[in-house]
Amino acid sequence: MILLELKNIKKYFPIKRKSWGGQGAFVKAVDQVSLSIYPGENVSLVGESGCGKTTLARIMIKLIQQDSGSIKLEGQEVANLKGSKFRKFRKDIQMVFQDPFNSLDPRFTVFHILKEAMTLEKVRYRHFRDQEQRIKELLAAVDLPVNILNRYPHEFSGGERQRIAIARALVLNPKLLILDEAVSSLDVLIQDQILKLLQELQDKFQLTYLFISHNLKVVRRVSHKIAVMYKGKIVEMAATQEIFQNPLHPYTKELLSAAIEYKSVRRSEDINIHPNAQLVEKEKGHFVLDV
């Protein structure tokens, strides 16, 4: 069964107000994007800043509403979920943000940060004893000592903070974890540690990851499938190895040479994308946007 299925998601942001009878101007943040995530199959969404990766992720967890298109979680449409069903949906998908310096409340202790995440399961974690036990379990899972519970975020290094953020995302046993540039603010050695940790956690908690990054190199180790986004559209999608060995779209090539050789491919002009272009299966499992 497909874990999360996106179909023709569209989100335009208005940048100019419509005048009488005139057309308003829009930023096509996400333009007709379809993507399926299977359980246990890690997907990466890569692309330059401003290509719509983060907007797409926010739509997935319903932080913003898409203009059109459908999102299905385990076969169930989530557009009109309300009440307890919506809360169940929120539990199943969790997110880790880019900057651990901003995503943790500076006035909360670690205990408080992790406890707050339990709000959606108030009944299960109504006793202090249960809360404490779960929190200790999670700290052990992300390799942090238990004696930090009364400390504040500013007392930790970037890598430790990101571990706390990951622990927080795991509190409610999500099925899908979205990592939005979760390692890009860390130095290479810490990146390495966090990626290793994520691999461990995947086996332990049966997680599926969606990585969002601008750096193909970083996501390579942990993802099974890569989708390359450019100007709001997915321009290429294939298995990780395939993308690296046989990139087909000009933008993917540019991204690869920038990430690996630190060379920028001179573009005579911006890569044009036809508004009605469709993803076409060029080889088995290798989709490219038809130009």
Added chain:
Amino acid sequence: MNETLLTIKDLSVTVHDGSEKKILLNRICLDVPSLSIVGLVGGSGSGKTTTGLAVLKLLSPALKIDDGEIIFQNENLLKIALSKLQQIRGKAISMIFQEPLQAFNPVFTIGYQIEEVLVMHTTLNTKQRKEKILSLLDKVGIKDPKRVAGNYPHQLSGGMRQRAMIAQAIAVDPRLIIADEPTSNLDVTLQARIMELFLQLRDELKLTLLLITHDLGMVSHISDRVAVMNQGQIVEQGITKEVIENPQQEYTKKLLGNIKF
């Protein structure tokens, strides 16, 4: 090999935390030959930035330079008078910081802030300065210099801001640029473009570059020499190709493990 432009000899920096004394830099030795690009690599907290700041004596007052020499064009920067140092800062040696949004003053326009450098170090008149600013912005690949000069830092995108920062750094033809993580906050395609700009400027303006970064991959592609730092010490240094192909230290190998495919 070219003559040496900057030599750091046995530089030690400590910080006094109450009665405790912590060593931040432990007898650092580093040579930067003229017209080369030298990469200074290491994890966070290894002392890379401290080294860069020490060269210009920009360390916070709590940090003390205990020992050592910093020789730039046959003068020891640690011994010369402040007035003379002011002549070197920004003119002969300039610095590019990691986060241009914080390095620029938010309440002045880009043009104004570049002009400040020109007022300080040149005798150009107002009109010449205006022209110089536009030509500098043009040189770093900004397509619309007139507009950018009148913009405030927050109005520019990350890549543009970093370019403007570079324009400011090369304003008065420095000999040496210290670039502290110049591309860490940019996405990979922009990183590649900024690195190309550095290479091009080095050839055009006869620059020497000390590149501080945690990305050994980047350094291995553009630098001539590399020094690897860990916990306040330089653990390994040499010609980039040799260090990359045949690392001697565990730490270097660990850093390298991250860039190999």
